[in-house]
Amino acid sequence: MNNSKILFFMGKGGTGKSTVSAILGLMLAESKKKVVVISLDSAHNLSDIYETPLAHKPREIDPFLYAGEIDQEKMIQKYLKDVQISLKRRYSYLTAFNIENYFDILRYSPGLEEYALMLAFNNIIEKFSGFDYIIFDMPPTALSLKFFNLPFLSGKWIEHLENLRCEINKKREIISRVRFAGKEYERDKILSKIRELKDQYQSVGEIFQDSDRTGVFTVINYDSLAVSETLRIFNSLEKIKISMKKIIWNRKRKGDSFDDIDNSFSSVPFFSLPFSRERLTGFKALNNYIRTVDLKISDFL
Ligand SMILES: Nc1ncnc2c1ncn2[C@@H]1O[C@H](COP(=O)(O)OP(=O)(O)OP(=O)(O)O)[C@@H](O)[C@H]1O
Ligand SMILES: [Mg+2]
Numbered sequence: 001m002n003n004s005k006i007l008f009f010m011g012k013g014g015t016g017k018s019t020v021s022a023i024l025g026l027m028l029a030e031s032k033k034k035v036v037v038i039s040l041d042s043a044h045n046l047s048d049i050y051e052t053p054l055a056h057k058p059r060e061i062d063p064f065l066y067a068g069e070i071d072q073e074k075m076i077q078k079y080l081k082d083v084q085i086s087l088k089r090r091y092s093y094l095t096a097f098n099i100e101n102y103f104d105i106l107r108y109s110p111g112l113e114e115y116a117l118m119l120a121f122n123n124i125i126e127k128f129s130g131f132d133y134i135i136f137d138m139p140p141t142a143l144s145l146k147f148f149n150l151p152f153l154s155g156k157w158i159e160h161l162e163n164l165r166c167e168i169n170k171k172r173e174i175i176s177r178v179r180f181a182g183k184e185y186e187r188d189k190i191l192s193k194i195r196e197l198k199d200q201y202q203s204v205g206e207i208f209q210d211s212d213r214t215g216v217f218t219v220i221n222y223d224s225l226a227v228s229e230t231l232r233i234f235n236s237l238e239k240i241k242i243s244m245k246k247i248i249w250n251r252k253r254k255g256d257s258f259d260d261i262d263n264s265f266s267s268v269p270f271f272s273l274p275f276s277r278e279r280l281t282g283f284k285a286l287n288n289y290i291r292t293v294d295l296k297i298s299d300f301l
Contacts, residue, residue, distance in 0.1 A: 003129075003213065004125070004128060004129060004130075004131045004132060004133060004134050005132065005133050005134070005213055005214070005215070006125065006133075006134050006136070006207065006213060006214045006215070007021075007024070007133060007134070007135045007136070007214075007215045007216075007217065007245075007300075008136045008138055008144075008214070008215070008216045008217065009021045009135070009136065009137050009138055009217050009218075009219060010138045010141065010144050010216060010217065010218050010219070010233055011141075011218045011219035011220060011226065011229070011230065011233075012141065012220070012221075012223075012225060012226040012229040012230075013140060014221075015219040015220055015221045015223075015226050015250055015251075016219050016221070016248075016250035016251060016273075017041075017137050017138060017219050018039065018041070018045050018046055018049055018137045019049055019250075019280050020217075020219050020248055020250060020273065021037055021039075021046070021135050021136075021137040022037060022046060022049045022050060022137075022286060023280075023286055023289070023290060023295070024135060024297075024300055025037035025065055025067065025133075025135050026065065026283065026286055026287065026290065027290060027295065027297050028064075028065075028132070028133050028297065029062060029064035029065035030064075030287075031297060032064060033064065033132040033133055034064050034066075034130070034131040034132045034133070035064060035065055035066070035131060035132060035133040035134070035135060036058050036065075036066040036067065036068070036124070036128045036131055036133075036134050036135070037065070037066070037067045037068075037135045037137065038058060038067070038068050038069075038070060038120075038124055038134065038135065038136050038137065039054075039067075039068070039069040039070065039136075039137045040070050040072075040117055040120060040121070040136050040137065040138055040139055040147075041137060041138060041139040041140070042070075042071075042072045042073075042139065043139075044069040046067060046069055046137060047067075047069060048281060049280070049281055049286070050067060050281075050282070050283065050286075051281055051282040051283070052067075054067050054068055054069045055068065055069065055071075056068060056069065056070060056071040056074055058124070058127075058128075066128070066131075070117075070120045070124075072113065072116050072117070072120075075116035075117070075119050075120050076112055076113070076116045078119065079112070079115060079116055079119055086193075111146075111150070113143060113146070114143060114146040114147040114149075114150045115150065117139070117143070117147045118147065118150055118151070118204060121136070121147075121204070122200075122204065124136075125207070141229055141232070141233060144233075145233065145236050145237075148208060148236075148237060148240060148242060149236075149240060150201075150204075151201040151202070151204040151205035151208065152201075152205055152240050154197075154201050155198065155201040155202060155205060158194060158197055158198045158201065159198065161194050162191070162194050162195065162198060165188070165190060165191045165194055166191070169188055169191065208240070208242050209240075209241050209242055211243050211245070214242075215245035215246070215301070216237060216242060216243070216244050216245055217244075217245055217246050217247070217248055217300070218230045218233055218234070218244060218246075218247050218248070219247075219248045219250050220247060220248070220249055220250065221249070221250055221251050222249070222251070222252065222253070222256040230247060230265070231265070234265060234268065244265075244268045245268075245269075246268065246269050246270055246271065246300065247265055247268050247269075247270035248270065248271060248272070248273060248300075249270055249271070249272040249273070250272075250273045251273070251274075251275045251276075252272040252273065252274050252275060253274070253275045271299050273293065273295070274293055276289050
């Protein structure tokens with residue numbers, strides 16, 4: 001059964017998303033929970049933080065901890081290949097129009113990046129369905145928000161397509177009845193494909209909105225730009241009924257006070273992680289930090 005908890009780490013560039021994802025991954029693995037940490041940001045730094053080589057295919061770091069860095073370009077190529085195969089199969093009569101030309105256009109079509117992220121997301125949650133936790137270190141805010149919006153926007157769009165296709169089929173049926181009375185009408189492959197996509201978007205949207213299963217964390221620093229970006233994330237997610245689980249105020253130094261933050265996000269719990277003088281790379285340093293600041297899994301969850 002697929003019921004692993006899914007945790008996303010978002011926030012302004014450089015606030016510490018990858019470091020905090022890596023730390024939580026270590027803590028969960030330490031408590032004997034099976035966890036996979038996945039970087040969805042194409043400017044990866046998870047392998048630098050763990051000081052261990054990571055690739056597109058997640059690998060075992062210890063029996064409880066897996067990690068990987070998704071190759072976005074690979075996902076885009078995979079998507080284009082799938083589209084190419086399926087179009088060629090469905091529209092074989094169009095080869096005269098040189099279908100290849102369309103793929104060049106498709107490569108630059110809007111939405112491709114977030115679609116590739118969704119493919120990666122689906123692959124990972126399926127592949128690691130037996131794990132307790134799946135942690136996603138997210139790309140920059142703009143792309144992450146497009147990714148979260150994708151199932152809802154596409155869902156609406158695909159519903160229109162479905163209606164349109166049903167209308168077309170109704171008309172075609174009338175014509176075919178007149179022409180070939182009594183002939184059983186062939187199942188519409190295009191309508192089946194549309195419905196398959198609709199279900200796919202719907203189930204991803206449901207996962208995003210399921211606050212028992214899914215948690216979105218935002219990492220901030222003592223910096224007003226990071227705070228305003230967090231407010232944007234909060235408002236954008238709220239519109240699509242995705243709640244923010246916690247705000248993590250990272251790199252907090254003595255004397256920093258964030259009174260204004262309480263007002264902006266009064267409904268979102270937050271906790272702080274102190275500034276570390278030691279470099280936070282490598283398992284030893286990360287574990288040392290966890291111990292020194294006495295960090296608990298319950299701080300996050
Ligand atoms: N609590 C901390 N104390 C001190 N340094 C920290 C802390 N957390 C993160 N850092 C450092 O801050 C820098 C940025 O962290 P990190 O790479 O995790 O951020 P990021 O949000 O993933 O960045 P990007 O947006 O580039 O992916 C790194 O050098 C990291 O070691
Ligand atoms: Mg990062």
